[in-house]
Amino acid sequence: xxxxxxxxxxxxxxxxxxxxxxxxxxxxxxxxxxxxxxxxxxxxxxxxxxxxxxxxxxxxxxxxxxxxxxxxxxxxxxxxxxxxxxxxxxxxxxxxxxxxxxxxxxxxxxxxxxxxxxxxxxxxxxxxxxxxxxxxxxxxxxxxxxxxxxxxxxxxxx
Amino acid sequence: xxxxxxxxxxxxxxxxxxxxxxxxxxxxxxxxxxxxxxxxxxxxxxxxxxxxxxxxxxxxxxxxxxxxxxxxxxxxxxxxxxxxxxxxxxxxxxxxxxxxxxxxxxxxxxxxxxxxxxxxxxxxxxxxxxxxxxxxxxxxxxxxxx
Numbered sequence: 001x002x003x004x005x006x007x008x009x010x011x012x013x014x015x016x017x018x019x020x021x022x023x024x025x026x027x028x029x030x031x032x033x034x035x036x037x038x039x040x041x042x043x044x045x046x047x048x049x050x051x052x053x054x055x056x057x058x059x060x061x062x063x064x065x066x067x068x069x070x071x072x073x074x075x076x077x078x079x080x081x082x083x084x085x086x087x088x089x090x091x092x093x094x095x096x097x098x099x100x101x102x103x104x105x106x107x108x109x110x111x112x113x114x115x116x117x118x119x120x121x122x123x124x125x126x127x128x129x130x131x132x133x134x135x136x137x138x139x140x141x142x143x144x145x146x147x148x149x150x151x152x153x154x155x156x157x158x
Numbered sequence: 159x160x161x162x163x164x165x166x167x168x169x170x171x172x173x174x175x176x177x178x179x180x181x182x183x184x185x186x187x188x189x190x191x192x193x194x195x196x197x198x199x200x201x202x203x204x205x206x207x208x209x210x211x212x213x214x215x216x217x218x219x220x221x222x223x224x225x226x227x228x229x230x231x232x233x234x235x236x237x238x239x240x241x242x243x244x245x246x247x248x249x250x251x252x253x254x255x256x257x258x259x260x261x262x263x264x265x266x267x268x269x270x271x272x273x274x275x276x277x278x279x280x281x282x283x284x285x286x287x288x289x290x291x292x293x294x295x296x297x298x299x300x301x302x303x304x
Contacts, residue, residue: 032191049208049243056192056200092238119242120260141185141245 186248
C-alpha cells in the first residue's frame with residue numbers, strides 16, 4: 001500500500017547506497033533484561049513513531065537495534081553482510097511491501113526469526129504475510145509482552 | 159515546598175485522569191519507561207513528533223475525503239498510519255476512532271468516513287491539550303525543584 005506522503009524522511013541518514021538506516025547509537029546503560037548472547041535486531045517500519053518505539057523498546061530490553069524505513073533498505077543492509085537475530089517488518093510498507101520484503105529476505109537464505117507487524121489487518125493479510133515466510137504475525141503496538149518470549153527463545157538457541 | 163507538593167498532586171491526579179478516561183493506555187507507560195538520564199526529554203520529544211505526524215495525517219485525510227472521487231485505499235493508508243502511531247504511544251481514544259474509521263473505509267461509506275474524520279480531529283485535539291498540560295506540570299515541578 002504505497003503512500004505518497006513520506007512520514008519518515010526526517011532523521012533518516014542516507015548511506016549513499018540508496019538505503020538508509022538509523023543505527024541506534026545509544027546503548028542503554030541499564031537494560032531491563034540481559035541476555036547470554038549479544039542479540040541484534042532489525043526494525044523495518046516506515047512510520048516514524050512506530051520505528052522509534054519499536055527500536056526504543058528493543059534497546060531498553062538489551063538488544064542492539066538497526067532501524068530502516070523501507071523494505072529496500074532492509075534488503076540492502078542484509079545484502080551488505082549485516083546479520084540479525086530478529087527482524088521485525090511492518091506489513092504495509094510503501095513500494096516493497098512487508099510480505100515482499102520477508103519473501104526476499106528468505107530467498108537470500110536468511111533463517112533469522114522474522115516477526116510481521118501491522119496496526120490493523122484482515123485475516124487474509126496475516127495469511128499472506130505468513131505465506132511469505134514470517135514466523136509470527138503480531139498486531140501493534142509492539143510491546144515487551146509480545147517480543148520478550150521471542151528474544152528468550154533466540155537467546156536459548158544461540 | 160507547598161507549591162511542589164501541590165504540583166506533584168496535580169500531576170498524579172491528571173495522569174490518573176488521563177488513564178481513567180481512556181485517553182492513554184498502558185503503552186504510554188512503556189514510552190515513559192524509555193526516558194532515562196541519557197534521554198531526559200524522551201517522552202516530550204516523541205510526543206512532539208507524534209503531534210507533527212498527526213497533523214500531517216489529518217491534513218492529508220481531509221484532502222483525500224474532499225476529492226470528488228474519493229480514493230478509499232489512500233484514506234485507508236492514512237488511517238493505518240494513524241492507528242499505528244497512536245497505538246505505539248498509548249493514545250487509546252485516537253486509536254479506537256482509527257479502528258472504526260478503517261471499517262468504514264473498507265465499506266467505502268463516505269458519510270461515516272466524514273463522521274470519523276470529525277471524531278478523529280476532536281479526539282486528537284483533546285489529547286493534545288491534555289498532554290500539553292501534563293508536560294507543563296512536569297516542567298513546573300522541575301523548575302520548582304531547582
